[in-house]
Amino acid sequence: MARLAGDWTTRWARQMQSALDKAFAGHSRPDALEFDFEAVTALDTVGALLLAQRRASFGEAVRTTIAGASGAQANLLGHVNAIEVHAPEKPLRLPLLLRPFERLGRMTAAALGDLVGIHAVLGRTLAALAATLTLRAPFRFAALVNQFDLIVFRAVPIVVLISVVVGAIITQQSILQLNNFGVAIYVVDLAAILMLREVGLLLAAIMIAGRSGSAITAEIGSMRMREELDALSVMGVDPYQALILPRMLALLIGLPFLAFIGAMSGLAGAAIVAFVYGGIPIDIFLDRLQDALNVRTLLVGLVKAPFMAIIIGLVAANEGFKVAGSAESLGKHTTASVVRAIFLVIVADGVFAMFFAAIGF
């Protein structure tokens, strides 16, 4: 017979368990078991569960009786006893040695999946564009304007700001070095070419990848979580047509524009520092600028912009479509979207640099 006393409630789970362990330690299997509830002041499911487990551990053969339980306690014990707790599922575990290979396999599969996924997004967006151009689907002008405002116009202040600062920093450092050779005036050529060919675009693209890439992924992802994309599909509206195409077009038109603005702001920053720090008057700066620049320099920067826009849009949409179920997954894919887009933008810029160098442009 086991005599119980006090509160048998969840709060005392640890104590109850050790009390039971202690009470039954050293005893062989009893023939019959009686729980005496006379002194029990409170009982809840956890207390009852522990007793039920103890009873079950002796097997069916042991007859168990309860003495002195109140009606409610007996009810609860009956209720808990009636529920058969299922055995835990053993999670499938690979041998330690194989795990790195499993991981490698998964990563490879994921990378290939991304490659396919990005091309699928590209294909379906192009199909949506074709449908729009051939008038088989509506041209969503309002959505385009709205996205243009969100993605492009609202990004102008921040792009201007960082470009001015970066332009100023580059100029200041260049003047410092060029002064050693007494040719500080060449800072104009340096700033002009850097800004127009590379930095203006890179800054704008990184800013947009961070600002709008994440927004696009989060939007698409949360719409996927709440079955809004499914709702669009069953209504016969292509999500790529309604959601991706306007964003993609806004990026495509907007990024060259932002890149240009970034380059101009960078030049402004350069001009200010050249005047204040290098003592180069603005009119001389502009004169020199005219000699240093030609349309080709500008074009090199602008030609790259649409490619960057497509990279950002595709990565963002692809990550958005990969969001599955949980809030955690949404966060993970939003992060992945930004990191991958920025990485790819920089890699693409490097590839372009080699390409233009090779063709002597």
Place this chain on the structure above:
Amino acid sequence: MTRITPTDPIISIRDLVVGFNGRKVIDGFSLDVRRGEVLGIIGPSGSGKSVTLRTVVGLLPKTAGTIEVFGRDYASLSRQQRVEIERHWGVLFQQGALFSALTVIENVEFPMREHLDVPRKLRREIARFKIDQVGLPPGAENLYPSELSGGMIKRAALARALALDPEIVFLDEPTAGLDPIGAAKFDELVLSLKDALGLTVYMVTHDLDSLVTVCDRIAALGKGKLLQVGTLDELLASDDPWLTEYFHGPRARHLEKT
């Protein structure tokens, strides 16, 4: 926790007013919930049943009135005291509100992990018991909420609400989205929990069968006020037009035979 006598109401709502941007959704609502009863809340869609529930559990600020749970005014308590109260109630939200990043069993374990000092293994076992208690299939414990059906979400959320062996459970439309057999099992479950644990149940429901089988009393809410509260028979006899339509409409025909 102050001991209160069984006759005291466990929840007491007085002249409650709740508004959003100046629009009063609840306007002078008073209700007592007795210890150990199952109280059903009915009312037309948008009448503020969920808002009342959320206000009682302290999720929405009230404009005026008092709410006492376990004989204490929740709004005037310190953080510590609130936690103490929160441990003694469980809430099942209308949409389940399971944590999407956790599996079912982790969801059920979560309140225990936060509030109780229970050994890990025992916690798992308790969680597994709760999962069986609400009638979820064993295979469901390692699934994520996004992989569950609507009815399974309800059950998992109930298992989580029951995790700390609460004294009150608030259920917002628990049987909506369950098949009739599942809903009947759910009613049975609520009844057996009530008998076994002395649970007080505050249940928002539109399920007429639940109202008949499990509810001791029913409160009808309309236009932000209490229309009527009483047993099913009292409400059946009411001459309020909405209640008449509710209980004598086409979907309630079989009630009259019973």
